[in-house]
Amino acid sequence: MKTTPTEQALRLGSKVVYQIYIKSFQDTTGNGMGDLRGITTRLDYLADLGVDYLWITPFFPSPQNDNGYDVSDYCAIEPIYGTMEDFDELSREARARGIGLMLDMVFNHTSTEHEWFKKALSGDPKYLAYYKFVDAEPGATPANPGKPPTNWESKFGGNAWEYVPSLNKWYLHLFDVTQADLNWDNPEVRKELSEVLRFWRGKGVNAFRFDVVNLISKPAVLEDDYEGDGRRFYSDGPHIHEYLQELVRLGDIDGLMTVGEMSSTSLESCIGYSNPANHELSMVFNFHHLKVDYPGGEKWALAEPDIVGLRNLFGTWQERMTAGGGWNALFWSNHDQPRPNSRFCDTDHYWYESSTMLGLCTHLMRGTPYIYQGEELGQTITDYTSIDQYRDVESLNYYRILQERGYTPEEAFAIVHARSRDDGRTPMAWDASEHAGFTHGTPWLRLVGNYPTINAAAEMEDPHSVRSFFKRLIGIRKAEEVIQRGDVRFLDVPSDKVIAYERTLGDTRVVVQCNFSGDEQPALATEGSEVLVSNYEDESAGVLRPWEGTARIWR
Numbered sequence: 386m387k388t389t390p391t392e393q394a395l396r397l398g399s400k401v402v403y404q405i406y407i408k409s410f411q412d413t414t415g416n417g418m419g420d421l422r423g424i425t426t427r428l429d430y431l432a433d434l435g436v437d438y439l440w441i442t443p444f445f446p447s448p449q450n451d452n453g454y455d456v457s458d459y460c461a462i463e464p465i466y467g468t469m470e471d472f473d474e475l476s477r478e479a480r481a482r483g484i485g486l487m488l489d490m491v492f493n494h495t496s497t498e499h500e501w502f503k504k505a506l507s508g509d510p511k512y513l514a515y516y517k518f519v520d521a522e523p524g525a526t527p528a529n530p531g532k533p534p535t536n537w538e539s540k541f542g543g544n545a546w547e548y549v550p551s552l553n554k555w556y557l558h559l560f561d562v563t564q565a566d567l568n569w570d571n572p573e574v575r576k577e578l579s580e581v582l583r584f585w586r587g588k589g590v591n592a593f594r595f596d597v598v599n600l601i602s603k604p605a606v607l608e609d610d611y612e613g614d615g616r617r618f619y620s621d622g623p624h625i626h627e628y629l630q631e632l633v634r635l636g637d638i639d640g641l642m643t644v645g646e647m648s649s650t651s652l653e654s655c656i657g658y659s660n661p662a663n664h665e666l667s668m669v670f671n672f673h674h675l676k677v678d679y680p681g682g683e684k685w686a687l688a689e690p691d692i693v694g695l696r697n698l699f700g701t702w703q704e705r706m707t708a709g710g711g712w713n714a715l716f717w718s719n720h721d722q723p724r725p726n727s728r729f730c731d732t733d734h735y736w737y738e739s740s741t742m743l744g745l746c747t748h749l750m751r752g753t754p755y756i757y758q759g760e761e762l763g764q765t766i767t768d769y770t771s772i773d774q775y776r777d778v779e780s781l782n783y784y785r786i787l788q789e790r791g792y793t794p795e796e797a798f799a800i801v802h803a804r805s806r807d808d809g810r811t812p813m814a815w816d817a818s819e820h821a822g823f824t825h826g827t828p829w830l831r832l833v834g835n836y837p838t839i840n841a842a843a844e845m846e847d848p849h850s851v852r853s854f855f856k857r858l859i860g861i862r863k864a865e866e867v868i869q870r871g872d873v874r875f876l877d878v879p880s881d882k883v884i885a886y887e888r889t890l891g892d893t894r895v896v897v898q899c900n901f902s903g904d905e906q907p908a909l910a911t912e913g914s915e916v917l918v919s920n921y922e923d924e925s926a927g928v929l930r931p932w933e934g935t936a937r938i939w940r
């Protein structure tokens with residue numbers, strides 16, 4: 386079946402996805418961690434916001450070394466998150482409200498606690514072939530295993546290979562040592578994973594997110610990387626399109642809402658992944674725009690965001706994905722990113738303007754917007770003062786690695802404080818009561834101290850709150866075809882702190898202008914238009930005020 390660009394845009398461009406980081410959303414048992422029933426109890430809140438799908442981060446059995454991204458069984462429920470009956474109830478109740486569930490499939494790797502890996506460790510050749518095992522160098526012994534097969538680095542720090550003395554082999558782990566990369570070149574692995582999709586399909590699941598899925602196809606020849614950390618060899622790897630097409634076919638998910646998380650990807654590859662003619666995925670996440678404050682590409686160092694770079698990245702991806710028939714997931718936030726209002730703007734002085742301008746900036750682009758829990762409330766990064774308050778494996782590793790690189794503990798802490806994934810993982814702030822209504826036990830991760838004012842209950846009451854603004858943005862997308870499927874073009878502006886673009890459909894034109902600074906900036910002329918949405922109540926011709934975001938429409 387052939388999908389036209391208009392059908393693609395109408396189907397995907399009218400939808401909004403809400404991401405739930407289950408561990409931090411709503412606890413109903415008192416164990417300090419969110420659970421499936423907690424999500425069910427909050428469905429009315431989500432329906433009121435107006436979202437179409439809930440992407441729920443992994444709730445499958447897992448030792449939780451990477452908070453569920455280390456899966457030990459793809460077709461069951463982790464007891465801390467509830468039971469299969471809880472899942473079925475959530476699924477039923479969500480459907481009754483017109484909300485779909487998007488499950489998070491972590492198919493690049495399994496936990497080393499997965500049955501497959503345990504059988505591999507016992508020497509079973511069938512399961513050794515499920516993973517990327519490589520023999521140790523000739524003459525290697527457990528006492529002296531020699532060099533790992535390549536110098537590739539794990540994304541969580543250190544070498545990406547682990548030696549197994551009992552096998553005298555190394556296995557690849559692009560993430561934590563307890564997350565072993567699967568061998569997608571083995572057709573049996575691909576079949577097993579497609580059966581996982583069929584299992585959840587059978588339970589009525591109608592959307593999937595695929596974790597770091599552009600890393601699944603590794604090169605046939607393993608070589609050292611003398612220019613980088615190895616990623617250029619395995620990102621968008623040699624058989625990636627073939628494997629995705631097969632997964633979609635065998636898993637019977639063509640036409641469902643799907644999104645792939647693409648790590649260090651290219652635009653051309655993303656057109657390939659999301660152009661409907663290829664029958665791969667509906668859309669893609671790329672992260673280039675979230676590296677504009679990484680000096681020299683280094684995440685674990687601090688710099689001011691490069692707004693001109695940000696504008697160019699948005700412009701290139703928006704315009705070229707459209708031209709190539711691809712589709713973008715639109716987002717600032719997820720469970721791996723520090724909260725963007727604190728990171729890119731000024732929440733001390735302009736908290737409301739910062740949080741809403743960012744929302745406006747991406748929600749009116751061409752693509753499908755994603756809201757990460759608490760983003761619609763303007764939740765901020767942490768106010769932590771000590772490394773003991775962090776839980777994330779990557780943050781704890783880098784606190785150590787930064788000191789090994791010569792930073793003082795204070796300097797290392799300042800970097801981790803700004804960059805930690807825990808900055809976005811703090812519990813959802815539901816109300817001003819103890820632990821923000823998240824749990825009646827002890828929260829697994831400390832709440833941010835501002836929850837007595839920044840919380841859902843307070844913001845639901847207030848028509849001028851950040852949440853009310855996000856609800857309005859969702860309403861605008863539902864109401865305006867120009868936002869769902871209009872063309873997009875980035876505009877030249879007389880300021881390097883402003884990002885502006887237009888959306889057009891027939892005679893309708895929308896111009897969006899966002900001021901990424903705390904100073905007034907010149908605005909584009911907009912005679913003959915009316916305000917579609919703005920985070921300032923009154924109009925001010927010719928200038929954009931601090932962190933102002935305004936969209937105007939000509940009909």
Ligand code: NOJ
Binds near residue numbers: 451454455560596
């Ligand atoms: C991306 C996920 O979003 C992240 O949280 C996880 O640590 C890695 N993939 C590994 O699964």
